[in-house]
Amino acid sequence: MAVKVRIPTPLLSLTGGKKEVEAEGATLKELIEDLERRYPGLKERLCDEEGNLRRFINFFVNDEDIRFLQGEETPLKDGDVVSIVPAIAGG
């Protein structure tokens, strides 16, 4: 069960420069754990000290903001695309 994950520029150093990687997980939360196994150091960049998703990162599952879905419990399935996008833009 593979999900495609789009990596933003600031995290490319952790994925060896790969802008798109694959990972697995039934939910976004599990996906982040799997990303951490594959690319150590990624989790602390995505989550704060308490383990919550950082407030200036937006996560999208198939182009929908996860805050309109089920947050980090949003279910994932084979072929889904997860985008990690810095929140600070626009306006």
Next chain:
Amino acid sequence: MFVKGLKCRECGRGYPKEPIFVCEWCFGPLEVEYDYEAIKRVLTRKEIEKRQPNIWRYRELLPIDGEPICGLNTGFTPLFEARNLAEALGIKKCYVKDDSVNHPTLSFKDRVVAVALSKAREFEFKTVACASTGNLANAVASHSRASGFDCYVFVPYDLETSKILSSLIYGVNLVAVEGNYDEVNRLCAEIAMTFRWAFVNVNLRPYYAEGSKTYGFEVAEQLGFRAPQNIVIPAASGSLVTKIYKGLQEFYALGLIPEFKTRFYVAQAEGCSPIVNAFKEGSNIIKPVKPKTIAKSIAIGNPADGVYALDIVRKTGGYAEAVSDEEVIEGIKLLAETEGVFTETAGGVTVAVTKKLIERRIIPRDEEVVICITGNGLKTQEAVINHLKPVIRIKPNLEDFKNHIKGGE
């Protein structure tokens, strides 16, 4: 000249002056850091007053190192005492800061774009771009021609005709995205990672946003170098709120104004009020919304600076309020009929929210209020076209005229 570098607003990590906008560690927004000690030595009231009436009279507090390349007539728009409006609102004193006549594209966005494009030239970009609800696209399009950049502007496909036309006239590339502003914004963030373009409100955002401080500087200077008691500001991303606050704070720190006790009020439309919702729920988290309002210029459902705007409202003892689309139209008409100023829908939001806050005595009636008008009504005519008096159409003779005019003689 006076810029030390960039600093993350969340974790405090420092960065050099580059076209970057997020902290590589925590994704927090980067903020321009100045050498205020050095600025204090050169920037006095007298010095400012000697300079040309445009945004660059505050250039030590703007993040460019060389000479500005555009916006030489931008800013220093009227701040006038609105006596008729004050009477209609039932408040002691009311001022309107009127960026509906900003040069050259009739909105406050000329300020931020002048700064961003000057910075884009320093960074040696050839192409400038933006994600916009209209006004910003107009400003980027216009200034890009004046300063010789290639230009791409990205907007939601369903904007007002005049906002589309007011970009296209400059011969730039306008991309209408089949989605709302937040989707345009997200797309632009991804394009900015792929193309080496200066997206003014993405990779140049730390510099760009500083331009909004000039709105606050001017309010203070035009009041005779003092901060107002109350100020009502429309909020989309929340950036203008945070930068007016920063501007007044800098003036205070530099000794240019004697005190800074202004209460900040945020105005949004009910169909897109994520900051107001968080304020009223007592929450520190801004929950995004899907916008549905005629106030398209401020229809940002996922406001980048929402948490900071919210914080300013709370710590200054202000308030955040929203109004319906009907109230927005009434707000536009009220400003037009009392002060002869035709503002766009965002201005209608600000006037209507001010009215509501005064009626509820949240803004005290025995104080003064500054209303921030940020855009021009000619760009959003669709919003009011069905809400105006009918045209008096007559035959070209006196008799027919008399038939139509009651009590004229």
